[in-house]
Amino acid sequence: MAINIAILGFGTVGSGVAETLDINKDVISKRIGQEINVKYILDIRDFPDSRFADLVTHDADEVFTSDIKIAVETIGGARIAYEYTKRALSAGISVVTSNKELVSTHGPELIEIAYQNNCCYYFEAAVGGGIPIIRPLYKCLAANKITKIAGIVNGTTNYILSQMKNEGIDFDSALKQAQANGFAEANPSADIEGIDAQRKISILSTIANDGAYIAPESISAEGISAVTTADMDFAASIGCDIKLIALYEAGDKPVVYVAPTLVDKSNLLYNVCGVFNAIMVEGNSLGQAMFYGQGAGTLPTASAVCGDILEVAATDGKPAENRSWSKESVEITPYDEIKADIVIRVDSSKAVDGYEASVLSDEAVLVKGIKHKDIADLVAKTGAKSWMHYLK
């Protein structure tokens, strides 16, 4: 028996999916008792040099009216991908994807369409590349209230920050290196401005928040383009490293934001370097767990997409647990009202009245639980050179 599938969009991830399904054909059919057969590759381009060239079609109608059970959406973006995903799900064809933009912006609607048509919309690859995180959250940690998530979810920025630290170079030089090495796109703004991380923490937060949707645009996101070599040196001087952290904390109004953060070396995230990702999850029964691996790349991402394909196949396209998301985005704590731990760069003899504070070095003071809206005031009053979020 074979299950026919189509790959929509034959770029980096899509071709990795075809590749992975092919090289691991034997173990896959053994494990799920049936074969996964790529019947179509839908793309506007041709790929005459690909060994999968024969499967390429430009005819979407042919694909969506065929006997395929699963569509792999690896187009990216939220336009054509959105149309095709709706079309597939409406026809009862399960869709698996790595498209964090689409999932984070249209997840509630698409998941609902999947339910109405008794098929699945899975997106393990949308967060953390090859790292299993979505399914563990839904399945393995299902008996927990998830209290906190802190993650390095963008490989490009983590690579840039690692290069700045290791080679003592500034942001612009590190970005150029990242582009030269294929770790950053020609237009890197979605990565470096924290938009990609914002989308990913939107997805993780919504799951942790039991499907009460937290839209990306409601999440404050600061990128890393303002991080200087002086900041990196300062971080090192207090035993920290700067990482772009995406954070979720449970509550009536959850706390969610993305920001460059001083991560203490006692934290496992401190050692997550280069293009790797890691996501720390805290549950009320579990305690802390961390998931680490390659957050991007053709084959790691394909590994996650293919895991979803096999899950759909194993359950015959029927969704198991309740994964529905609320239609409307729920209220989260406004950024100004969030109480954060920050480090201010200031002569440590300066008084920090009214806050729980401790001295980290001659020119670094840790201030605990300060509301974001009060930070500017404190900085002005103490004459601090700068401030940054802090994660122990």
Next chain:
Amino acid sequence: MAINIAILGFGTVGSGVAETLDINKDVISKRIGQEINVKYILDIRDFPDSRFADLVTHDADEVFTSDIKIAVETIGGARIAYEYTKRALSAGISVVTSNKELVSTHGPELIEIAYQNNCCYYFEAAVGGGIPIIRPLYKCLAANKITKIAGIVNGTTNYILSQMKNEGIDFDSALKQAQANGFAEANPSADIEGIDAQRKISILSTIANDGAYIAPESISAEGISAVTTADMDFAASIGCDIKLIALYEAGDKPVVYVAPTLVDKSNLLYNVCGVFNAIMVEGNSLGQAMFYGQGAGTLPTASAVCGDILEVAATDGKPAENRSWSKESVEITPYDEIKADIVIRVDSSKAVDGYEASVLSDEAVLVKGIKHKDIADLVAKTGAKSWMHYLK
């Protein structure tokens, strides 16, 4: 709707399961659309002070002929637990457990009985405590050939080694501390001699080896009782830390063993300290991923057991993917024939002819790919003071 379950054995983990199901009742019923109702707690003891006292029964017949759908086996050992597990599965009652001894020794038979009776035998909690690892291996990484696993899977020994390092104390003192703090049992031999790790790597290896069973007794296991403070100092001098590593490498005859190992500080496992566990998995599509968290403890282990309970409930007790194990243990590479990377403690001017070798310090030479059977010879020839496995 409610699903009735029984907890067999109300010790540390069993009581944690009752506790977790109770405190997270609301999220659980929301997630799976039904309630999990603990109908019986089967134990030879009474627990008059427990708030679950009313549920305690000593009558196994009553339990196994009731309408329970799931039995939580948290008895431990491979005698009563074995009998009760067979009895439950034979009656079509799914069993979930944290019992690594039973799974590693009788897994093939018990999984087979589960299949014959169309129910599940799940054991997420048997390896890594609260860390999701079994289900991610089966589900999320299903499209991969698993090429390697290297894990710190025993919290007791990791705690002892961490204490030896941090406090400069010897093995006996660290063991006593561990016992005083509840991290080691009165009779600690299963932990410190590597037996517990041997069972866990047996389970992980069998899964990675696609169900071709690798029995614990076929796996060479060395514990940590011979590790000295001099060894710890030596490790630090070459930028390493000593960890008890359980290893699996794929192959026609897989390589599987447990041994104290010099872990280089560039390896993420280097920073896994105290009672924490971490398991690094390498897949041919995935690359490397690591799973980290609390490897033991009442609630973390209960978190994993409860994840299994919810999975059984969500799939109505019907196993999804093929998890069968071969009846007979397959052949693995004999210990003597395994090629390993080792560090010998020797004056680095000594010649190490015939091997790929590199100098790590004045008194440390890394020797690559030496067969275990040839190590004694090399040690004798070079006059090395000691040798140990090495993991970069």
